[in-house]
Amino acid sequence: MMTRLANRTALVTGASRGIGRATAERLAQDGALVAVHYNTTPTRPTMSSPGIVANGGRAFTAQAELGVTGDVDTLFDALEAGLKEHNGGDVRLDILVNNAGVMGAARRRTSRRTSSTGCSR
């Protein structure tokens, strides 16, 4: 395991799968303590992935549905609790990867804009 991010903390939103999962694995591989955010997908595959547990990486999970009332409070409560537990009480966050999202929503917004203006952006 590399250690260039040792003593650094990271939050990756949408880390239960896809790009977020790969990002969380890489940050853990590089030595960061990673908060693996998820909403509905079980995080066991991310947490037990080679980039995290098997290589001695450090991570904890933080569940929150984003896009609803109170979402940031829910996420930061889970983040703070995880950091307190896994980072000796220090709740400092060094790296934020704001990855969670849904591709379909972006496509729908783009097509609405296109139809109202008559041109594509």
Ligand SMILES: NC(=O)c1ccc[n+]([C@@H]2O[C@H](COP(=O)([O-])OP(=O)(O)OC[C@H]3O[C@@H](n4cnc5c(N)ncnc54)[C@H](OP(=O)(O)O)[C@@H]3O)[C@@H](O)[C@H]2O)c1
């Ligand atoms: N893949 C591409 O080609 C591509 C291209 C351009 C941009 N992007 C952007 O890159 C990001 C990752 O893409 P991906 O393909 O890796 O996505 P993905 O496999 O669909 O994973 C999406 C992640 O976001 C989380 N998420 C989605 N909606 C959420 C919500 N309302 N609240 C909390 N978490 C939520 C999911 O959590 P759960 O599964 O736990 O619910 C999951 O962990 C997205 O923002 C996407 O728009 C992707």
